[in-house]
Amino acid sequence: MSGVTVRVPAKVNIQLAVGGARPDGFHDLANVFLAVSLYDEVTVRPAERLTITCEGAGAAKVPLDESNLAARAALLLAERHGIAPDVHIHIAKAIPVAGGMAGGSADGAGALLACDTLWGLGSSQAQLLELCAVLGSDVPFSLAGGAALGTGRGERLTPLPVGGDFHWVFAVADGGLSTPAVYGEFDRLHAGARVPAPRASEPLLDALGAGDAAALGAALVNDLQPAALSLRPSLAATLDAGLAGGALAALVSGSGPTTAFLAKSAEAAAEVAGALDASGTCLATHVATSPAPGATVL
Numbered sequence: 438m439s440g441v442t443v444r445v446p447a448k449v450n451i452q453l454a455v456g457g458a459r460p461d462g463f464h465d466l467a468n469v470f471l472a473v474s475l476y477d478e479v480t481v482r483p484a485e486r487l488t489i490t491c492e493g494a495g496a497a498k499v500p501l502d503e504s505n506l507a508a509r510a511a512l513l514l515a516e517r518h519g520i521a522p523d524v525h526i527h528i529a530k531a532i533p534v535a536g537g538m539a540g541g542s543a544d545g546a547g548a549l550l551a552c553d554t555l556w557g558l559g560s561s562q563a564q565l566l567e568l569c570a571v572l573g574s575d576v577p578f579s580l581a582g583g584a585a586l587g588t589g590r591g592e593r594l595t596p597l598p599v600g601g602d603f604h605w606v607f608a609v610a611d612g613g614l615s616t617p618a619v620y621g622e623f624d625r626l627h628a629g630a631r632v633p634a635p636r637a638s639e640p641l642l643d644a645l646g647a648g649d650a651a652a653l654g655a656a657l658v659n660d661l662q663p664a665a666l667s668l669r670p671s672l673a674a675t676l677d678a679g680l681a682g683g684a685l686a687a688l689v690s691g692s693g694p695t696t697a698f699l700a701k702s703a704e705a706a707a708e709v710a711g712a713l714d715a716s717g718t719c720l721a722t723h724v725a726t727s728p729a730p731g732a733t734v735l
């Protein structure tokens with residue numbers, strides 16, 4: 438086999454309920470993930486040693502050493518099977534880097550599935566999900582796709598039914614935000630307060646299951662949004678510009694700084710994207726639909 442390419446979706450957190458900091462430094466979550474049709478592609482080929490290249494938007498900011506999540510995935514899988522991780526990994530990037538849309542996690546999940554296929558290991562989905570959880574809290578969902586509730590630190594997934602397509606616009610911000618820094622700011626903003634245990638919202642799950650965009654828009658919530666806005670106050674203007682452009686609802690995607698806008702139709706999404714582009718409050722926009730399938734061998 439000469440090479441294997443896997444396509445992996447970005448995510449938006451339609452509910453991100455965050456509990457207090459745990460002794461291990463993570464936070465318990467009720468994390469409702471939705472995969473969206475914005476994809477990275479990860480290609481692996483046999484090589485003399487483990488190497489990585491990356492092309493596409495933000496590629497210059499992606500590490501090309503063993504800290505890359507795709508490299509870590511190849512190393513982990515090879516180690517588990519006692520084989521040499523000698524592959525060249527090429528990442529074609531469309532998911533904003535350090536944007537809160539799980540781009541690195543997507544590449545980790547993609548490399549895992551691509552190497553498993555290239556090496557003919559035949560791992561089950563459950564075995565791959567277990568390795569994904571070692572790589573990072575968001576990585577299992579990048580493999581699974583669709584929609585799911587993530588509990589624990591977000592890695593324990595329960596698939597969720599989705600009753601129809603949803604239309605989104607994503608506004609890419611200038612520069613990234615560090616996920617640990619945003620959780621740290623959440624802790625600072627809640628210092629001394631009792632943070633309730635995170636719970637999935639019933640109205641949100643009902644809206645998702647019914648495919649009801651207006652009800653979903655009313656139920657979107659991200660507990661990390663105040664922290665992301667505190668670190669990047671200019672995001673408020675982007676959120677306002679998308680709402681003024683006709684979005685049903687707007688929120689920061691995960692730890693940000695990408696902002697997400699729910700629209701009532703594909704036409705409305707194009708209008709929201711146009712308004713955001715004209716506003717000068719973001720670097721670029723992407724229109725996408727959900728749910729999107731998880732990591733897929735092409």
Ligand SMILES: C[C@](O)(CO)[C@H](O)COP(=O)(O)OP(=O)(O)OC[C@H]1O[C@@H](n2ccc(N)nc2=O)[C@H](O)[C@@H]1O
Nearest residue numbers: 462463464466573574575576590591616617620691692
């Ligand atoms: C913000 C989200 O993207 C929402 O889906 C995720 O919670 C972040 O997931 P991720 O990037 O895969 O995060 P990981 O690589 O597992 O952890 C990076 C850092 O984020 C913080 N972190 C992450 C997940 C979590 N449940 N609690 C945390 O406090 C911790 O400081 C951790 O050291």
Ligand SMILES: Nc1ncnc2c1ncn2[C@@H]1O[C@H](COP(=O)(O)OP(=O)(O)OP(=O)(O)O)[C@@H](O)[C@H]1O
Nearest residue numbers: 505506534535536537538539540541542544575616
């Ligand atoms: N394959 C990869 N693609 C992008 N960044 C990577 C990758 N591997 C490691 N990184 C590192 O991870 C950091 C976070 O990048 P990533 O694009 O995953 O952020 P994110 O989308 O905000 O993540 P999440 O939504 O899961 O919190 C980057 O700044 C980069 O240093």
